[in-house]
Structures are given as structure tokens and as C-alpha cells.
Amino acid sequence: MAKKSTVEADGSKSRKTKARRVANIRLAVQIFFFALIALIAVNHTLEEAGKAIPILSSASLHAICPFGGVVSVYQFITAGTFVRKIHSAAFILMWIVFVLTLFLGPVFCGWVCPFGSIQEWFGKLGRKIFKRRFNRLIPYKVDRILRYLRYVVLGMIVYMTAATGTLMFANIDPYFALFNFWTTEVAIGGVIILIAVLLLSLLVERPFCKYACPYGALLGVFNLFRIFKVRRNRSTCIDCKACDRSCPMNIPVSTGGAVRHHQCITCLKCTSEQACPVEKTVELTTIRLEKIQQEVAS
């Protein structure tokens, strides 16, 4: 009996080690993009002082934000030009992200976006402070309604930008404030929202992504028809709810076959690589897992 429990403990330990190693892959990608954007933002400031680091891009943050492409679409179609401060690079990045999202879902949110990453890192601290209460503080009914707020934000921003031809919301953009807080370009509104988001991140996982991010709202729609979906094999699922508990966006993964929730960010925390204790039960795949199982069996 003691031997069996030792084997189980060893298995659990090795699974945890493996899960941690897998989680570190995503963390490495997040750190890479965070550092890259931070360096480009610093280089932009250095360039204005005539001291830019060679080779590294010194583009402004607006120029390399794929959402800049989204808000420019109307002006590009009607006038053939971009919104002020937006250039073709933002448009190209928008298409790159759309292609990735069509196949993998909002992988940009979960793996690339530096503002999502910093909220996640603050969340790790919040989890240590608030333990089990972290990310479970907002009542489900309120939370469910609030999650549609980001579509209102998306509509407002796209409409106002199309109407004015300028980045109307740049002064309250926390992402811009994060990478420009040392410059005079940043407005106090942006800094206040940035601080508020980071503080809220101690209580709720990715609060800006969940309730306010207009780009996340748009990419979230792709979850309805993305090619690779997070799928659950009902026949092997032991209904332990580990996938639900691990999801940073509080998506009930265990209640369906495939995750089509508009807030999935393809972080893969729920999969059998990490949270799910049963092999090949929650996977990022193109076809139903039961079908794979049947094919293997036959």
C-alpha cells in the first residue's frame, strides 16, 4: 500500500514537473515579446534624443500595434490612408494576427500581448496573496455581463476613430502608458488606468483582457470558427474539473466537447499537457478526440 502511494506521489510529482516545463515554454515566448516591445519603446525615446541603438527598431508603439490596423480599416477603405500615427506595419501585423487567430484562436492574447502578460504576472502575485479567493471574487452573474463590456469598448473605439481620423483613445490607453510612462507623450488618464488595471490584476486574472480589451473582443469572435480548438474527450474525462480551475478566463471547459467561449486565449493551461490529469483528454486539435480514439481502437 505504502509502495503504491509512493508510486502515485512520484507520478504526480513528475507530471507537475512536466506541466511546469510546458508552462515555461509559453512564459519564454511572453518574456521575449515583452522585452522586445519594451526595447523598441526605449529605442524610440533614444532615437528622439539622437542616441538610437542600431539594428533594433525604433518605431513608435502605435506603429507596431496590430489594433492600430483594426481602427484604420474604415479610413483605409474610404480614403486609402491610415489614421494619424498608424502606418502600414500596424496593418500588416493585424493580418498576421488574424491568420494566427483563424488557426489557433486568440493565441496573440495568451502568448504575445505584453499587456496581457504583465497582468498575468501580477496575477501570480495576487494568487499568493489571496490564495483560493483569487480570480473568484466577482459574482458569476455580474462577471458574465461585464464580459460583454469589451464589445461596447470595441464599437466605441472603432466608431470614434473612423469619425475623427485620430487615435481618440490614446490618452486613456493603458498599454501605451505601460511602455511610455517615462516620456511626455503619455497622458495622466492612461497612467491612472494602467495603475488601476495592475492593482485589479492582484484580485482578478487578466481584468483588462476580460472586461475592456477591444482587440481581445475582436479576436475572441474567432473562437467560434477557429480551426484548432481546445477539445475535451468526454469518454476519458474523469470530471475532476481541473481544467475549469486552471482556466485564467474562468471558462467552464468541462461542460462541453469543444471550447467555443469568446474569451478563450489558447493558453493551453487546461490541456492534458498541464492541468488535465488524464492523457489525451483535453487537447488543442482539429478533430473530435472521441473520433481519434475510435480510429485508434479500430
Next chain:
Amino acid sequence: MTLRSRHIAPIVLVVFILGIGGTIFLGLWQTTSSKVPATYAEGEFAGEYNPADIRGSYSFGDIEEAFAVPVAALAKAFAVEDTENPADFLCKSLEDLYGATENGEVGTDSVRWFVALYAGLPYSPEEDTLLLSPSISVLRERLSEAQLETVRAKTVTVSTLGASAAAESSDTQTETEIAEVKGKTTFGELLSWGVSKETIEQILGLPIGKAGDTVRDYCIENGIEFSTVKDALQAAADQAQ
């Protein structure tokens, strides 16, 4: 087909690298403005460059190229003649230099308005847009008296902007914030305080010196005792305030 984290990481990186690299190779990737402003779509000026499209990243040199407004005129109008190379001066730097006050702001929109006035192009500035007083002397020969009156109503001196900024920040005052004629005062500063070229010449009895020259050095070079003109210049500066 099933993907795992070890697949996603390289996929994401490769798609970004290929996408960006490919468009750089094709010459489509741009992170800065082409410095070619948009043109008027219709009306009398259809096809001409529209000052409304001047952006903060435009230098005075870019504007000269597009609108044929000389760098010297822009530098004088915005009192930046003393900068090392006015052709490289960026419009957005005006916001850092002068900032916003309760009366309005001297910034990129001021440049748009000034260029439109100088080049005789239609443009409606934003409500809080201001010009600096030296603009008047640059525009005098190009505008009617009625137009000049409109512009004068939206004109401020550098010292006014400086005083407002000082009141807001209560930081240490810089020399330009107080219109005080001292040994180090330059002709550029006198002009930026609103003292006209004619008034200065009348007080000195000489043609005005270069914007970067100090009045005292210029007086010494021309055999004038600085103390004999200092009070008159101070009075003119006070009057211009």
C-alpha cells in the same frame, strides 16, 4: 491534428518573422510616415497638399519640401531659430517646448494653421490652437488686416506661455518665462516676447542682429552702451506683454 505548447511557440515566432520579414522584403513595411501629406480631395484646391495632414513627426524641413514654407519662416514664427538645425525640428517638439495653458496650446496644430495661412490654403484650426507672436511679423505681408486681426486674437508670447506653465507647475523658472532684458537676452527672445523688429531697430538705431546674438554683445560691437538701451527695450517688452 493535435498541437502542443512546443509546437505553438515556434509557429507563433515563425509566422511573425516570415510576415514581417516578407513585407520588409517587398517594401510594404512602414513604421513612420512617408512625409507626403494627403491632398485636398475636392474644391478649388483639389490635388494640393493639405496642411491638415501635417503630423507631429514632420520636421520643418519636411514642411518646406511639401508646402514651400521656408524653414527660416517656420523657425522664426515658432521662436526656435536658436536650435542647432531648425530643419530637423519636429512639430511635436513644440508641445514639449511650450505645452498647453488654460488659454490654449502651441503644438502641431499651430504649425498646420501657420502653414495654411502662409501658403494661402484653407484650414480650420482647433479651438484651443494658438500661434506665437513672432508669427505676426512673418505673416504680415501675406495676410489682409482683417485676417491679421483674427490671428492676433489667437496669439501669445513665449513668456506668457512660460508664466502659465510656471504657475501650473510652480517649478523653477527658466529665463524665457520672464520677459526681463538682461545681458544674456538675445534678439530671438525679444522677438518671442512680442517686441517687433521695427521697435528694436528704432531703440538701437541699427538694423536688428541675428536671432541668436545677445543684445549686449551686439551693442558693444556697434559702439553702443548696453545700459542706455536696456530700459527702453525692457519697456517695449513690458508693453508687448
